[in-house]
Amino acid sequence: MSVTVNTSYPEILGGTPVFFGTRVPIKNLFDYLETGDTIETFLEDFEGVRKEQVIKVLEMSQKLIESSTGILNENFA
Numbered sequence: 001m002s003v004t005v006n007t008s009y010p011e012i013l014g015g016t017p018v019f020f021g022t023r024v025p026i027k028n029l030f031d032y033l034e035t036g037d038t039i040e041t042f043l044e045d046f047e048g049v050r051k052e053q054v055i056k057v058l059e060m061s062q063k064l065i066e067s068s069t070g071i072l073n074e075n076f077a
Helices: 026-034 039-045 051-067 069-076
Strands: none
Touching: 026 039, 026 051, 039 051, 051 069
16 A cells, blocks of 8 residues: 655745645654654544554654664764
């Protein structure tokens, strides 16, 4: 299944990446998770976002982190 997750347009929220079809910044998801909230709580508060989109963002983030290991080691060593 193909899930479009992110859109970014300068005229919408100053170009902040948002969940497709919404004005919900992707950063909001990470803010919720950082404070200990669950994905379910996030989805309840932002009804326009689908669980598939959240999962895809998390998968993409994991891939970015895994592919950036060398960069991360250089900056945190």
